[in-house]
Amino acid sequence: MNLKLHRSFAAAAASLLLLAPLCPRLAEAQEPKSLSPTGAEIRRLLESDSLTIVGTDILAQDILLQAYSEAGFEPFWTDSGNIQELLDLITNAEEHGLNPEDYGEAAIRQVLSGTTGNEPAPKVAQTDILLTESLLRYGYHRRFGKIKANRLDPDINFRRESFSNQSPGTTLRQALGAPTLEGFIDVVAPAGPVYRALQGWLKQYREIAVAGGWPTVPEGPTLRVGDRDPRVRQIRARLQVTGQLQGGAPAEPDGFDTALEDAVSTFQRHHVLEADGIVGRNTLAAMNVPVSQRTDQLRLSLERLRWVNQEAADTLVAVNIAGFRAFFFKDGELAWETRAMVGKTYRQTPTFRGEIAYLEFNPTWTIPPGILRNDTLPAIKRDPGYLASKNIRVLDNNGREVDPSTVDWNRYTKGVPYTLRQDPGPNNALGTVKFIFPNP
Numbered sequence: 001m002n003l004k005l006h007r008s009f010a011a012a013a014a015s016l017l018l019l020a021p022l023c024p025r026l027a028e029a030q031e032p033k034s035l036s037p038t039g040a041e042i043r044r045l046l047e048s049d050s051l052t053i054v055g056t057d058i059l060a061q062d063i064l065l066q067a068y069s070e071a072g073f074e075p076f077w078t079d080s081g082n083i084q085e086l087l088d089l090i091t092n093a094e095e096h097g098l099n100p101e102d103y104g105e106a107a108i109r110q111v112l113s114g115t116t117g118n119e120p121a122p123k124v125a126q127t128d129i130l131l132t133e134s135l136l137r138y139g140y141h142r143r144f145g146k147i148k149a150n151r152l153d154p155d156i157n158f159r160r161e162s163f164s165n166q167s168p169g170t171t172l173r174q175a176l177g178a179p180t181l182e183g184f185i186d187v188v189a190p191a192g193p194v195y196r197a198l199q200g201w202l203k204q205y206r207e208i209a210v211a212g213g214w215p216t217v218p219e220g221p222t223l224r225v226g227d228r229d230p231r232v233r234q235i236r237a238r239l240q241v242t243g244q245l246q247g248g249a250p251a252e253p254d255g256f257d258t259a260l261e262d263a264v265s266t267f268q269r270h271h272v273l274e275a276d277g278i279v280g281r282n283t284l285a286a287m288n289v290p291v292s293q294r295t296d297q298l299r300l301s302l303e304r305l306r307w308v309n310q311e312a313a314d315t316l317v318a319v320n321i322a323g324f325r326a327f328f329f330k331d332g333e334l335a336w337e338t339r340a341m342v343g344k345t346y347r348q349t350p351t352f353r354g355e356i357a358y359l360e361f362n363p364t365w366t367i368p369p370g371i372l373r374n375d376t377l378p379a380i381k382r383d384p385g386y387l388a389s390k391n392i393r394v395l396d397n398n399g400r401e402v403d404p405s406t407v408d409w410n411r412y413t414k415g416v417p418y419t420l421r422q423d424p425g426p427n428n429a430l431g432t433v434k435f436i437f438p439n440p
Contacts, residue, residue, distance in 0.1 A: 039073035041125035053126045054107040058133050063168055067132070070169030075128040076176060083112070085181040086135055094206075095199055097299030098141060103134045132172065135181070143189035145306035155350040158307045192312070195305045202298040205291055213291040214241040223279040225261040228254050235279060238287050239263045244270070272323045308353070317356070317435065321349050347374070354437035362424035363434035367392070372416055380409045387420070391427060395419040 035043065045051055046065040051058040058064065068076075077083055090103045111127045119127075149156040166174075178184040191199075208214065217234045232254050239245035245263035261277035268275040271286045279287075312318075314332045319325070319340055326340040343349040347370060367376055379386045387394065387404045394402040396418060407418070422428055 035073055037121035038075060038124045038128075041121045042068055042075070042129060043073045045125055045129060051129070053130045053133075054104075054110055056104040056107045056130060056133070058129060060133060060136050063136065064129060064132055067168035067172050070167055071173075075124060076172055077128050077131045079176065082176050082181065083131060086131060086138075089138060089181060089185065090134065093138065095203070096142065097202060097302040098138075098146065102141070102146070103138045104130055108134060135172075135175065139175075139185055139189065142185055142306065145303050147303065149304075149307045149351075153351060155352050156307070157352045189306075190309060192305075192309055195302065195309060198298055198302050198305065202295065202302070205295045205298060208241060209291045209295060214238050214287075216288050217279075217284055219284070222281075223256055225256050225258055225277065227256040228252070229256070230254055232256050232260070235264070235287070236260060239267055242267070272325075319349075321351065352439065354439040356435050356437045358436050360434040360436060362432060363428065363430050364424055365422040365428055365430045367420040367422070369415075372420060373414060376420060377409065377412060377416060380404075391423045391425055392420050393423065395421060 045053075046061060046068060051061050068074075087105070087108065090100045090105045090108070093100045093103065108127075108130055111123065111130060144160045148160070149158055175181060175184045215234050215237050217238055218231055220229065220231050223229055223232065223235070236245060236250075236253070239260075244266045245260065247259070250257060250259070264279055264283065265275040265277040267273075267287070268277075268283055273282055273286060315330050316328075318327045318329065319342075320327070321340075321342045324340050324342060326338050327334060328336040376386075376392075383389075384405070386392075394404045394407065396402050399419075402418060426432075
């Protein structure tokens, strides 16, 4: 997986440093009376048309110009402890599914190599700018994610808003003056329990990859408790690698016993499969996904969480579309979860956020045109009693009820000149409670 950097980072990076409205050439209005050689070099570099230092593009050049202007163009990175903390953050970026090289790790180590504490102004200036750019980029990715979500899907409307009106210079000084840089980033980019759990899985799967991954289970007939098959040994080995199966070798290595059935059920729950303890086609396919692909899925999941974590409320409803689950969090704790139905691949459920406005109890359901055309109409043609079995009434354009037996449904393929509405009740597709959150 390669999540490429986008130039839009430069425009949006203000959100990390809690910026007031940008003033790209603020330095001209706040010019200090005199500059040190290092300060003059910092200003010269940041006022150039574009800036690259040791092969690293400085994407937030205007932001940095504002921050350094507030500081009289003097260096920020005068404490070697801060520099080491930043290097530690970058080195450990992989724990968040990020790539240390995106933050100029090699470039920073290159400019720091051989330093004696008495470097010429050009080197000090370049090093300081490179360190500030690295911190800004890393913090931005930790808070908002590396990719702007709505570039992948225009329906995604997660916000990327600053969380203070402080100036960039003030916030940068706060970061460098905090007890630890890591602690400062953790405050402005909170992770949460789900994020930390994914980090744990990512660490475990990377360790599995280093150890050689897991064995592939050959294709074959469905296996269940009581069966005997040489492939059972490989299933055992596969589940032992990821921890679903514990203990030593069984008395019958080729026998599918109840302990293996329980382990298969646990594996199935982890992968949102029907937990029946049977190794069929879908379970076998999930077992044979390479560890490298699972690692990439975890990295992508961490990225998606960064899109939403910064604006998530303590009390919310969240839907895991890929996992077919809905969750209710109250005061930051998981209070309830349930299964959820989502759209098919070719009619996908959109990913977005919205404010719940009100609830409707015992709702009716007006069948949307797409579902009516693709699902309901074919069902009516196959079974004339379908509408009655689902408590669905047929209404004309004036809202009058129409006897469905008087309608020639076979004449319609696309547009249907009727409204189909399902009455409230235990079989209503919307359930007992309908959550209304108006959105475009």
